[in-house]
Amino acid sequence: MPLASWFPPLTLILLIPLSLRLLGTYAILSGPWSLIAGVMGPLLGLIAVCGAAFLIKARPNQRLVFGIMLLLNLTLVIEDVRWSLDEPKQATPVMTWNVALGFSEQHRCVQKVIADHNPRIVALQEIRQEGLESVARALDMRCTWAGYFPKLGSNGLGLCVPKEWTIHLAQQRRFTSHTQYAYLFAEIRPSKGKPFNFMNVHLQSPELSRQQEGSKSAPSILGHTTARQIWQLFEVLRVAQGLDDPLLIAGDFNSTPNTWVHGQMRALFRDAHRRRGRGIGASRWFGGWLPVRIDYLYASSTMDWRGQTRAYDAGGCSDHHPVMGWLNLPSEDAL
Helix, strand or coil: CCHHHHHHHHHHHHCHHHHHHHCCCCHHHCCCCHHHHHHHHHHHHHHHHHHHHHHHHHCHHHHHHHHHHHHHHHHHHHCCCEECCCCCCCCEEEEEEEEEECCHHHHHHHHHHHHHHCCCEEEEEEECHHHHHHHHHHHCEEEEEEECCCCCCCCEEEEEEECCCEEEEEEEEECCCCCCCEEEEEEEECCCCCCEEEEEEECCCHHHHHHHHCCCCHHHHHHHHHHHHHHHHHHHHHHHHCCCCCEEEEEECCCCCCCHHHHHHHHHEEEHHHHHEEECCCCEEECCCEEECCEEEEEECCCEEEEEEEECCCCCCCCECCEEEEEECCCCCCC
8 A cells, every 4th residue: 555545544643642632631621541641642742753753754745744743742742841950049948759658667768868858848648647757756857747538547648847947727628528538738837937838739549549439440440530630629729719828739649740630730830840840850650661740849929949840769768759849938039
């Protein structure tokens, strides 16, 4: 079959990554496959770039069409790539990390990694209360904890700040009235300067949906995950709109930056990686081989990110990498 007859199907194939990207653009399209599309979209875009480059050479008469396809798919590949330069003026170091800290032998490992980077504000996910207490003692920090669920022994969320700071009104808040799944909310009062609000969130994961839904199909579980994430985002936005002071949000969102959830977040908050990141900011390896960014730092527009946001080596403590950025707090010089 002559190559010319393959022109229409080849064009459609090269449009597949762009079509998948639409799943992350509109809430109405954020269904079961949007999470997979978010993970696989950049990889498929890279494959499409290589395919378009080959077709530009093989089919000179359609060079313009395939050139446009190459450029469009290239934007999918580099959409989240950043290359920020170091700034001599540093601000307050903030770390978020899903440590999966359920066992005592992990405590020292996590404490060492945190101590090596010396953040002033630490947001931890998947940590039990006794694990957070050991972190507080070892690092001499003031910490507060909230469980994901209101039951003894639950995993949960932690916040740690310097001893001379105050954590005010720390609360475990449910995302919705019909679920017990919760996030951590608090007001942080530095020793100098203005207070600001803080949220530590861990959005719905496919594993939690599997536990809640039972032995259902993968599309059903992913659809449940996406729906819950959207409702949880609505709670984050609702709370944010009612606050007078600036808001810092940290956590494991269980979704890539090209999904609808993060489009909404970036409309209101400053993404530390998009502002000051370097590279793709991967905080976890999907399937052990595909790097993805699912851990985030967001801040109100009245604050900004300085220095360089990076995902650091986890030292074998967790399957997530700690993410750290440098935040210009309300008390510091504004842009």
